[in-house]
Amino acid sequence: MTNPNVVPVEFRRRPRDQRRGRYMLHRAPRFNVTSVVWGPGESAAAHNHETWGVIGVIDNEIEETRYRVEEGAASGRAKLEVKAVMRHAPGAISCLVPGDEVHAMRNPTERDTVEIHVYGKDLAGLKRKIWDADGTEKPLITPKYMNC
Ligand SMILES: [Fe+2]
Structure with a gap:
């Protein structure tokens, strides 16, 4: 984090x-390290x-919104409650832990944002969940990475 240049430059930019x-x-x-580049407004x-x-x-x-999720409501939709909206600058670190690992991300700026992610599992192919604003749950499966 203190020396972003250790990440090769081709992994700090988006494909065209x-x-x-x-x-x-x-x-x-037991873990992996990835880089993620968010285009403007992504x-x-x-x-x-x-x-x-x-x-x-x-x-x-990057802007990160953390949610508390209540699943199994009678409507068939989850209830998403915003816990926090944060804006992270270079050097900032955000931790996801079991019970507090649901978030939305947004690059509110006009240029690319680059992050380093460390996860306890390989997300590629992992079955996850994504929710619409109204609480409708959909399956989320992260595709392969761009370099492997
Ligand atoms: Fe995420």
């Missing part, structure tokens, strides 16, 4: 025709991770 860049930097049995709706995570901003900034 993509709104988001996602690269695997280190794959290990966002992800509320989603879970099925593991712990540590997210650090190395360039520009």
Whole structure:
């Protein structure tokens, strides 16, 4: 986090025709390290991770909204309650732990934001959940990374 230049420059930028860049930097049995590049205005709706995570901003900034999720309501939709809205600047670190690992992300700026993510599981192919603003749950499966 204190020396973003250790991440090769090609993993700190988006492919030309993509709104988001996602690269695997280190794959290990108990955790992995990835970089994520959010284009201007790019966002992800509320989603879970099925593991712990540590997210650090190395360039520009990101807005993170944390949610409390109540599933199993009579409506068939989950109830999402906003717990916090944070804006993370370079050097900031956000931790996801079981019970508090549902968030939405958004790059509210006009330029790319670069983050380093460490997760306890390999998210590629992992079955996760994403929620619409009205609480409708949908399956989320993260595709392969762009470099492997
Ligand atoms: Fe996330």
